[in-house]
Amino acid sequence: MAITLTEPAAERIHSFLAQRGKGVGVRLGVRTTGCSGMAYVVEFADDIEDTDTVFEDRGVKLVVNPKSLVYLDGTELDFGKEGLNEGFKFNNPNEKARCGCGESFSI
Amino acid sequence: MALLQITEPGADSAPHRRHLAAGIDLGTTHSLVATVRSGVADTLPDEQGRHILPSVVHYAPDAVSVGHAAAEHAADDPHNTIASVKRLIGRGAADVATLSGELPFRLKTGDSSVPRIETAAGDKTAVEVSADILNTLRERAEATLGDELEGVVITVPAYFDDPQRQATRDAAQLAGLNVLRLISEPTAAAVAYGLDQGEESTIAVYDLGGGTFDISILQLRRGVFEVLATGGDSALGGDDIDRAIADWVLNQAGMTGETDPQRLRRVLLAAREAKEALTDAENTRVDVARADGSIHAAELDRATLVELARPLLDRTMAACRQVLEDADLAPNAIDEVVLVGGSTRMPAVREAVEQFFGRAPHAGIDPDRVVAIGAAQQADILAGNKPDTELLLLDVIPLSLGLETMGGLVEFIIPRNTTIPATRAQDFTTFKDGQTAMSLHVVQGERDVVDANRSLARFTLSGIPPMVAGAARIRVTFQVDADGLLNVTAREQTQGVEAHIEVKPSYGLTDSEIEQMLRDSASSAREDMEARRLREEQVEADRVLEALDAALETDGDRYLEAEERQTIEQARDALRAEREKGADPDAIEAARKRVEQASEAFVARRMNDSIRRALAGHNVSEYDAGN
Numbered sequence: 001m002a003i004t005l006t007e008p009a010a011e012r013i014h015s016f017l018a019q020r021g022k023g024v025g026v027r028l029g030v031r032t033t034g035c036s037g038m039a040y041v042v043e044f045a046d047d048i049e050d051t052d053t054v055f056e057d058r059g060v061k062l063v064v065n066p067k068s069l070v071y072l073d074g075t076e077l078d079f080g081k082e083g084l085n086e087g088f089k090f091n092n093p094n095e096k097a098r099c100g101c102g103e104s105f106s107i
Numbered sequence: 108m109a110l111l112q113i114t115e116p117g118a119d120s121a122p123h124r125r126h127l128a129a130g131i132d133l134g135t136t137h138s139l140v141a142t143v144r145s146g147v148a149d150t151l152p153d154e155q156g157r158h159i160l161p162s163v164v165h166y167a168p169d170a171v172s173v174g175h176a177a178a179e180h181a182a183d184d185p186h187n188t189i190a191s192v193k194r195l196i197g198r199g200a201a202d203v204a205t206l207s208g209e210l211p212f213r214l215k216t217g218d219s220s221v222p223r224i225e226t227a228a229g230d231k232t233a234v235e236v237s238a239d240i241l242n243t244l245r246e247r248a249e250a251t252l253g254d255e256l257e258g259v260v261i262t263v264p265a266y267f268d269d270p271q272r273q274a275t276r277d278a279a280q281l282a283g284l285n286v287l288r289l290i291s292e293p294t295a296a297a298v299a300y301g302l303d304q305g306e307e308s309t310i311a312v313y314d315l316g317g318g319t320f321d322i323s324i325l326q327l328r329r330g331v332f333e334v335l336a337t338g339g340d341s342a343l344g345g346d347d348i349d350r351a352i353a354d355w356v357l358n359q360a361g362m363t364g365e366t367d368p369q370r371l372r373r374v375l376l377a378a379r380e381a382k383e384a385l386t387d388a389e390n391t392r393v394d395v396a397r398a399d400g401s402i403h404a405a406e407l408d409r410a411t412l413v414e415l416a417r418p419l420l421d422r423t424m425a426a427c428r429q430v431l432e433d434a435d436l437a438p439n440a441i442d443e444v445v446l447v448g449g450s451t452r453m454p455a456v457r458e459a460v461e462q463f464f465g466r467a468p469h470a471g472i473d474p475d476r477v478v479a480i481g482a483a484q485q486a487d488i489l490a491g492n493k494p495d496t497e498l499l500l501l502d503v504i505p506l507s508l509g510l511e512t513m514g515g516l517v518e519f520i521i522p523r524n525t526t527i528p529a530t531r532a533q534d535f536t537t538f539k540d541g542q543t544a545m546s547l548h549v550v551q552g553e554r555d556v557v558d559a560n561r562s563l564a565r566f567t568l569s570g571i572p573p574m575v576a577g578a579a580r581i582r583v584t585f586q587v588d589a590d591g592l593l594n595v596t597a598r599e600q601t602q603g604v605e606a607h608i609e610v611k612p613s614y615g616l617t618d619s620e621i622e623q624m625l626r627d628s629a630s631s632a633r634e635d636m637e638a639r640r641l642r643e644e645q646v647e648a649d650r651v652l653e654a655l656d657a658a659l660e661t662d663g664d665r666y667l668e669a670e671e672r673q674t675i676e677q678a679r680d681a682l683r684a685e686r687e688k689g690a691d692p693d694a695i696e697a698a699r700k701r702v703e704q705a706s707e708a709f710v711a712r713r714m715n716d717s718i719r720r721a722l723a724g725h726n727v728s729e730y731d732a733g734n
Contacts, residue, residue: 016147
């Protein structure tokens with residue numbers, strides 16, 4: 001399996017990285033918090049650790065640490081709009097349930 | 108699902124704890140809201156993709172509209188369509204009355220010190236109207252970010268004083284916003300260009316909007332922006348250039364006496380479109396319709412536009428020269444120049460600025476949005492979204508804060524350009540024997556004489572234990588918080604009685620007067636010094652006269668021969684006469700010295716006696732403890 005991203009997500013990440021002026025890619029992860037167990041994290045990646053797995057898709061490096069990888073494997077990162085709001089979405093096949101607000105999820 | 112933004116590595120991104128923050132440029136003609144998403148600050152558009160919200164509110168009996176929708180009512184319902192409310196915020200009825208001729212809506216100058224605007228939805232204060240604008244921006248930001256805002260940074264002009272800042276804060280509170288900080292507009296623009304990350308530098312911010320012109324000189328030193336000087340013209344902007352073009356066209360079309368408001372409005376609109384077209388094009392056409400329906404088509408090229416705009420550009424350059432003079436700087440001492448305001452898109456403006464300062468201005472960011480963008484970056488840092496130890500922008504107080512002392516003089520407690528937050532304390536004492544209360548008058552400004560400064564607040568400390576003049580110790584503490592708002596506390600040190608005031612300001616100055624205050628302080632330095640010396644001598648004379656009169660009355664007969672008394676009284680009358688003349692501090696001083704000399708023996712006799720009486724039955728240590 002792998003972690004992939006959609007074209008809109010790739011375009012936005014390229015543009016954000018260019019405007020920020022530094023960073024090797026984007027780090028995806030999960031953290032144990034929130035109302036339903038887990039929450040997604042998207043950060044700029046400045047360094048890649050030895051233990052990280054790096055997926056490269058559409059010219060973007062997606063960096064994931066081993067603990068997060070088990071939750072995220074198979075995920076597609078998308079970028080979308082909902083009304084005025086816009087941002088990144090995780091299409092994660094492992095996901096079983098989410099809290100009402102959609103910020104946290106469980107497997 | 109929730110839409111996520113990319114955060115900086117290590118930033119706290121726990122769900123429900125994202126620190127949503129926004130920057131708001133609350134402008135005279137238009138307002139914007141911006142936020143940082145995925146590391147990029149940008150302004151937020153509404154559903155129609157429009158970033159700019161006209162600062163206009165329309166009040167119908169049962170509905171309030173804000174922005175473009177409100178602006179549409181300007182022609183058909185001018186009394187209920189409130190624009191340019193920023194010119195009123197934090198102002199008192201007195202100075203607003205001078206503005207009311209220029210404002211299309213009806214002002215009620217009644218009993219209240221805060222002017223109210225009559226509308227179909229009831230009377231509104233400038234704070235309430237501003238709150239309606241802020242509320243619209245808050246709703247836009249929350250719809251965009253998908254959650255409530257944790258805090259905002261709002262920009263205000265560099266010359267805004269405490270009452271104007273306080274009123275802006277009140278408006279934000281009314282709109283349900285938590286203000287993280289107010290920062291000055293030129294500072295926000297400099298931040299947007301990343302100039303706060305640099306070393307020490309001196310920055311000129313040239314802000315030419317539709318109706319106002321501001322020039323500010325900032326100095327960055329160790330991460331702190333200091334406003335060295337501000338200047339400008341609160342009635343000069345791109346609208347004047349539109350008018351100049353319109354006059355030129357009307358003149359060509361033989362319509363100089365045209366009075367039909369609708370035709371004039373159309374010509375103004377055409378003039379503005381032509382001006383904007385000439386930002387990119389070399390020439391364009393302006394059409395005007397005459398009353399008989401015929402059309403006059405005028406050819407306008409850049410060279411003509413520059414000629415038409417020249418008088419206005421010259422006025423801005425004169426203000427730039429003035430402000431540099433105020434800051435005691437030469438044009439080549441400016442390291443960076445920043446352009447703000449839609450009118451700086453005109454190539455002629457850019458060229459004039461570049462020529463004046465001898466360097467190319469920063470102009471990469473949309474000049475309408477740059478202030479909001481800088482505010483958003485500050486808001487992002489203040490909300491705690493940057494894990495790195497980023498420099499926090501500090502601001503400074505724009506005008507000195509002080510207290511009135513005897514004789515109408517000002518004792519400065521916090522000098523201008525002190526970085527905030529700041530706390531300073533100073534001890535004061537009583538002027539008369541047995542004085543049990545002290546009236547404190549808080550003023551703001553640079554002049555030595557109270558009347559030339561702005562009165563902010565008055566309060567009274569009572570319950571001071573009666574003591575001889577000069578024995579009480581009253582500690583007055585001035586505390587300015589991060590938004591530049593003032594708290595004053597007076598505390599009597601022996602008994603601990605305390606009085607305290609949050610500056611609920613007495614409104615009272617116009618923009619130009621505030622700007623003028625800064626300039627006057629330099630030009631009137633000598634005058635102020637002389638005034639101070641005269642008042643000090645008068646106060647000293649009053650003190651001597653009062654003490655002497657009291658002493659003569661109670662003890663004159665006991666200690667003085669008739670002849671001695673006569674000498675003293677002659678000297679006293681001479682001093683009183685000189686004091687009343689109130690012209691020559693040296694003469695007052697000389698007369699006072701003669702009185703002191705004449706009454707030396709009298710004073711000594713009284714003193715010896717009173718000490719003898721006071722000490723009878725006591726021991727000295729009791730007195731030491733008491734003091």
